[in-house]
Amino acid sequence: MGDSDIVQDFLVESYENLDRLDRELVGLEKNPDDREALASVFRTIHTIKGTCGFLGFNKLEAVAHVGENLLTRLRDRQLTLNPEITTALLSMVDAVRQMLSGIEKSGQEGERDDSLLIATLTRLQQPPAAVVPNIGNLLIERAAVTQEEVQLAARQQAEGDPRHMGEILVDQGVVRPTDVVDALYVQQASRASSTVSDSTIRVDVGILDKLMNLVGELVLARNQVLQFANRLKDPGFQAASQRLNLITTELQEGVMKTRMQPIGNIWGQFPRTVRDVALGCGKKVAIEMEGKETELDKTIIEAIKDPLTHLVRNSVDHGIELPEERVKWGKDPTGRLILRAFHEGGQVIIEISDDGAGLNVERIQQKATERGVITAEQGTRMTEREIFNLIFLPGFSTAAKVTNVSGRGVGMDVVKTNVERIGGTVDVQSTLGQGTTMRVKIPLTLAIIPALVVTCGGDRYAIPQVSLLELVRLEADEAGKKIELVHGSPVYRLRGRLLPLVYLNQELKLALDARAASNGDGAVNIVVLRTDERQFGLVVDKINDTEEIVVKPLRKQLKTVKTFAGSSIMGDGKVALILDVLGLAQRAGVVTQTRDRAMAGKATESAAAAGEKQTFLLFAGPGDSRMAIPLNTLARLEEFQVAQVEVSGSQWVTQYRGQILPLVRLNVVMEERRSKLRALQGPPAPDAPPIQVLVLNHDGRSFGLVVERILDIVEDRADVKSAATRASVLYSVVIGERVTELLDIPAILRSVDVSAAQPTPVARSAGVAN
């Protein structure tokens, strides 16, 4: 045995630890989710175990070891604490204490038999569902034997009978051998399932990052192969490349999943944060969390941690009132803070709601006017929501008193900037006296994003889809008239509102060389973008296509170029730069760096939006009839080559973003003379022109509506209505001073059996819909 001084120190330390263990374990039983207490218990046991091993107290070490294993399971959330586990852990503490007193008296561990305790602790390590039922119990369940008979056999086993339970029972003739065999099968099955339940392994993040990079490369290679396949027109090669396409998409999703982490990982610290802040300002706050398991890419989790923490602190500090005040308003003195996270349309929404005082519109307005952020006149024209959004301006704080937590006029603008940096948005909703909800919308991942590829000055640039609102093309003859100048600054009237125009070639100082002019036809392509609540039109030479691109960060040498967010490799192997829409807007002066003028434009925007106008997509249907759908039902406009269309049954389908998109042909749906239908069966003629498709989401499913031609997007009141003259039409309305048929989408879907095609979740990104 070691030096007696060391042993003495060990004993003193251990007794203290054991006393604390008792308290903590009982506390844990009341509140099994207390991670910190659990971690503390774990550390204590771990210390005891380590010292025992060092001093050579093997029995003590063995007991502490199994206890530690059990605690590891609890800490890793493979098990939850229940009274049985607590009892076992407490009896372990007792056993350790007895051994320690033995050591104190005799210097020896004593002749103890702890095998029963060790067995109990070991057994409890199995997750409850995975506890392998013993054969006796299985037989009792099947009423093959009685409880007494099993107990008798068990006693025999305990007395040293080496035979198995089943054997004993069969030998005694109380059970048929077939029953025992059946029961053994059941037991085997439950053993197999128990190994599945803990089938996770730890993987180095570096390996996952590398895998992600490789998948990125594969996506690029896939894009290249697809381009070749389209050019070569070899059916065998096309089929193989389509398969490659699907597999790559699945692999990409699979690898992306491995990098996903539940948002609960960062929420874990919030109860503590809330407690500290609440204590600091004398408030009572209960925190609730919903959707802890919602998963996000690792890099995004890291990026939103700080903004979220700030929002949470802010809610407690500013949102929730003091207990006395709450009582006065007839509320529970304890305020509620609710964190919710969920998926919606390929994005993750995180809401931070409190049931506090809510935002005071008048006070914010007054403050904004005082600070010169808006003029009094602007203030009167602003909507409530616009006023709420004023709190995201730099240097804005309405807190009556500045606390050490928040309310110093810094924070909300930083939150907004940080969330926008990863392509997200923050929004605020509030009802005076009832509470405030902060809504943060963020993309699932940053590594691979959908983007619009445009050409300017002979080079391609990618524009992240999140900033994209719509595309406008002005033909050469109308471009001159429709682009007007406001003291030299070009603008375009987009549905009656002036849209500032930014010429990409000018902003990037691209020489107007021959390549740029090769566009030739004089048409103007405007990409309508939104950033920081402002819209602007980016004029480019050519609009190519939307593509899933792999984002590669720019190297240090180019970090100062704020107009680019990164780079990516295109299908042909060349590099394209990804535009940073916010950076570009700032450079062009659309968004001022301090955002102080942002509000002036917003007021006019809302004024224009007044009046109950709706936005419609106009298109030509069968027989060139003029038809429309509300723009908000539209997810995207696509053009498919005839070769991409496949036939499943009598249904046209196409592979679209890794899913099967049923194509509904309006000319088939609306054809009244059934006899003509025959001609429309089968695939499209191989030499037919590309088909125009409106991608719509209905009831959580995507489908494509094949139309003749896309006409325009118009905003109209559409209040002159008349009853429909044919099925699939809701009613006829006057849009843009012409009679237009408004389609009844549910009716169209009922008339064709789109359910025959594979149900597809809502398309991952809504490009056009605003």
Next chain:
Amino acid sequence: MVHTSQFCTFYLDKLLFGVELKGVQEVIRTLDMTRVPLAPAVVSGLINLRGQIVTAVDLRRRLELEPSPPGMLAMNVVVRSEDGAVSLLVDEIGDVVEVEEDTFEPPPETLRGSVRTMIIGVHKLNDRLMHVLDIEKACQMTDVVESAAAGR
């Protein structure tokens, strides 16, 4: 025993330069390049090096030499810097030379300016001088970037 080291050599405006061979990832012929608008002039563009996006530095400009004649196809010397791979654009590739330590001399006092920070010194070869380039300094262009940004 005399300590020797190996250098990858290349030519810029008829001058012979060398970088330590262990810092060179590979040497490749001309690749398609994507220009980066608004970037400092020394950045020629971005190249796709087997899926890795690499910044190409116009070494002539970086070293304040005459701009390369139009139509000349530059070679890429891809070096490993702290911030990942960077491609140095050079006129022509030379041999790999092995030099002894005692042929080295620091640059003359008359060499001034930012170039001095990039040229560690010269090795006196039999027929000519080989300028030894500091890879890290040549790739690190915070000074250049800042001046470019300030001028904007």
